[in-house]
């Protein structure tokens with residue numbers, strides 16, 4: 362790559378920031394440009410296909426396991442790649458944005474894996490994106506140590522005990538407006554993947570690990586195939602052996618739940634398993650079938666992982682992974698630690714219960730959102746795994762999940778409560794405030810909130826309004842109240858912008874697919890020709 366002419370010019374449309382030049386080198390941008398040239402058109406086509414599929418489902422087409430791939434599903438012989446170095450034992454995975462202090466804390470947390478998140482937990486300001494890449498590079502180069510002005514020291518610990526880094530790029534639906542290739546913004550996923558791969562893939566291999574990824578919000582096997590082709594090309598461009606990359610796919614859309622095996626198959630030479638991304642999954646379910654009364658859900662707090670349709674989803678995921686020799690990784694319990702002893706005890710008990718169910722179901726590890734939750738998750742999985750790195754040999758042949766099992770939502774029905782409606786509005790507004798300020802994950806009312814959970818709040822309100830189980834006047838009144846409360850609590854919050862964002866994304870007839878592209882374009886983009 363270093364001897365290849367730099368022919369794929371990517372324009373940087375942002376003012377230079379502190380040390381950005383170390384990430385945005387000509388060679389790194391050329392690498393991203395090559396990916397955009399090779400895969401940008403396919404990504405656009407796949408986004409159109411998402412819209413077509415959404416319309417088909419909205420007009421009543423049934424959702425089922427694909428017929429055309431039944432021979433592949435029936436073929437017992439294929440397996441995914443063996444676990445790569447640092448990915449055999451994944452009993453505890455901590456997630457979080459690659460912010461400098463959190464990078465050190467996550468790596469030292471005692472978790473086996475750190476999911477460095479450019480997606481649900483990051484508000485994609487340009488500086489968050491570039492400094493996130495810089496923090497990853499500094500961490501891998503072991504030059505990330507620092508001391509705060511108050512004298513608190515952040516130092517990486519014993520290299521043998523640091524978490525393995527797995528990077529989650531942004532989803533296919535997002536653009537990066539500060540980079541332009543061929544007159545268009547570069548797909549955000551290619552920016553996050555490409556910059557990390559360019560700077561860190563070789564370094565990770567030299568450090569005894571590899572370039573590892575979590576892939577968010579995929580909707581079907583064709584999107585997995587696209588990622589696989591990107592991996593093949595990226596490895597070729599940097600002269601890395603094919604099969605060096607590993608990717609764990611989040612099954613967090615309802616359509617992907619019908620193609621779990623297909624997704625593993627497409628990525629099989631690069632696959633490191635599947636994850637049950639429960640929050641986006643719920644969001645996707647409501648968004649996809651929001652027009653149907655049999656998909657009306659009650660307050661978010663009442664839709665737990667014990668609901669039959671959620672159990673069908675997680676059990677199918679474990680069965681599918683283990684049948685193909687892949688890791689099945691559990692999802693995020695939303696409770697975060699509290700300084701108040703009773704609340705702390707209650708949070709830990711809920712997280713423990715969630716992890717116990719996952720470990721007993723056959724998951725090989727699970728996610729936590731906070732270093733204070735690493736011990737409970739580890740203890741639970743230690744209890745089931747012992748010295749074994751995983752339980753892939755537990756094939757769950759007893760699990761038999763049908764399309765109806767995945768889609769039978771009405772069993773948990775019930776109207777939303779007044780508290781549930783108010784909580785949805787309060788969470789959405791507070792999360793929007795944080796996001797517009799550049800913070801993609803926050804603790805609210807004892808729970809971790811990020812883009813996925815905020816999406817649930819937004820689409821539930823939309824769904825309840827659409828089916829008239831709540832009335833618009835009530836929502837507008839609660840909105841006024843909650844904006845006043847928000848202004849008192851966060852005097853810095855741009856209340857008019859937050860209100861308008863909420864109205865455009867929750868109070869309209871036609872539901873926007875995500876709130877983030879709208880919020881990003883209007884509020885986070887700071888393009889400047891000076892940076893070009």
Ligand SMILES: CC(=O)SCCNC(=O)CCNC(=O)[C@H](O)C(C)(C)COP(=O)(O)OP(=O)(O)OC[C@H]1O[C@@H](n2cnc3c(N)ncnc32)[C@H](O)[C@@H]1OP(=O)(O)O
Nearest residue numbers: 456457463466467481482640693730731802803804809813
């Ligand atoms: C649906 C999904 O996709 S889930 C995955 C995406 N979501 C996430 O990754 C959320 C990750 N978690 C977080 O961002 C945070 O835990 C929050 C925002 C929920 C709470 O953060 P805070 O309010 O700062 O928590 P708190 O004050 O208890 O933090 C205590 C310490 O732990 C650190 N910490 C908290 N969470 C994390 C984390 N996930 N990774 C690393 N360090 C962390 C804080 O930086 C702080 O460190 P310090 O003492 O050195 O200053």
Ligand SMILES: O=CC(=O)O
Nearest residue numbers: 638639640641813
């Ligand atoms: O990304 C995880 C989720 O639950 O959403």
Ligand SMILES: [Mg+2]
Nearest residue numbers: 481638641813
């Ligand atoms: Mg998600």
